[in-house]
Amino acid sequence: MQLPATPEAVPAGFPSPALDFVHESINLQEHLIHDPPATFIARVSGDSMTGAGISNGDHLLIRKGTRPRDGDVVVAVLDGQFTVKRLRLTSSGVLLEAANPDYPDIPVPELSELTIWGVAYMCLHSLR
């Protein structure tokens, strides 16, 4: 997909380095992937995260090596399998939360016992 880019208004007197690239189309790679070497894409199988806007067959952009925060959607290793869950870090403990009432949340005794492969920061969902 190529989108024509419109140059932004630039205060007079300060040549913007962006002007050098006025004629380039928006590069999705550049805007969606902030850490290219550590970013991976994965396909979602299952519907336990529909409440978070993540459906079966969607694609997730996953960044490795970034510290997961409370509320992040993470790819965690559970029983030797990559699993998508929402990470909850609360005073009462660590929880891997599904975003679908049909699926149970999974309590984690210690954060150190949990292998988080990466943080899913964007979901690509096809509309047709």
Add this chain to the structure above:
Amino acid sequence: MTQHLVALVDVNSFYASCERAFDPTLAGKPVVVLSNNDGCAVAMSPEAKQLGITVGAPWFKLAPAAGQMGLLARSSNYELYGDMSHRFLQIIGEHSAQVEKYSIDEAFASISSSPGQASTWAQGLRQEIAERLGLPVGIGLGQTKTLAKLANLAAKKLAEMNGVCVWEGLAGDYREQVLARLPVQQIWGIGSRTANKLAAMGIDTAGQLRDADPPMIRRRLGVPVMRSLLELRGQSCIELEDAREFHDSLVFSRSFSSPVTTCEVMEQVLTSYAQRACTRLNTRASEARTLTAWAMTSWHSSKAFESPSVTLSLPAPSNDPVVLSRAAKALLPKITAGTRYTKAGITLTDLSPAGVQPTLDVLSDPQQEHSLGPLLHQVRNKVGTDSIGLGRGGLRMPAEWEMRREMMSPRYTTRWEEMLTVHAT
């Protein structure tokens, strides 16, 4: 004291580690990666090494006991390794003003710092590569490439080093002990033949080589060995060779005398480098099935560093300069006109002995088939009916599309249809 130091960063058990990075079921298990046609082990996880498995071990011998040993095997997945190698290099580039790709899983980087700071820098880089790529690395630092290699060896051997060793940071008498014990052939660039000649002169250890007389070594063994000697003394004098050969891969790379800024010139460069890589391939009677073409801008430039890279699988193993040149040109769409590239290279992996694969790959180009009939006929008349054939009739080995890669993992990062699956269940 701030000094110029060279770091040698390498990924431990690279192929096996790449497999592990995408497959949690392999964690902590002995893993072997097999050569093409699932013939023999080309890489082992540390656990597999502990089982006594070495490079070259034939899979048919390992397979019967694999279940009992808990040994897991994967066919080699060179597209994945090529892509991970590129990511590895990019991360090192974020932390160093100068990076030289040495092989698929090793790079030299240079920094200016004190030995103490260098150790902190290296631990940070090591942790970052582990977190961002899931790959374990070892880092050796020294005043020269040879000492960096030596330190890297020490970092691997000594668990208490935690994967990082700064040669200049070690106590002087400890360094002497290491040099006195280290066999001379363990020094970077000293092959077994040179080691034998050195042994005949009474030089068996790294320490003895360092203390030998440089002019005498140059006279009797040539300039490269003298350079190794000087590097052991801390004098930097080894430049990377343009062509570098490893047991399972081959690299041809070179810096440009002046930056390349157009696709036209880059095309010439890639063609030329692919042909030179081919010459090396032919010298060792090998063919390659995977090619990585890459270019990079200068680390010193004020502009953002760029290192486009492309890895592709050929339809069949090849040592044909035309085929490899054409493949190398796949990099061109990633080249930005106007960007000042200072270096480019070709990496060939998935090597196999030449001639065991079909040379008549007629199925890959159906249009050629028509002209082949009369040609086949002529050849048969001249040298006999079994000399040439179409399809399986002409093959001494199973065709590539029948080659066994039964245990190959998905090409997670280079094929859309093979990307990682994550479970929302």
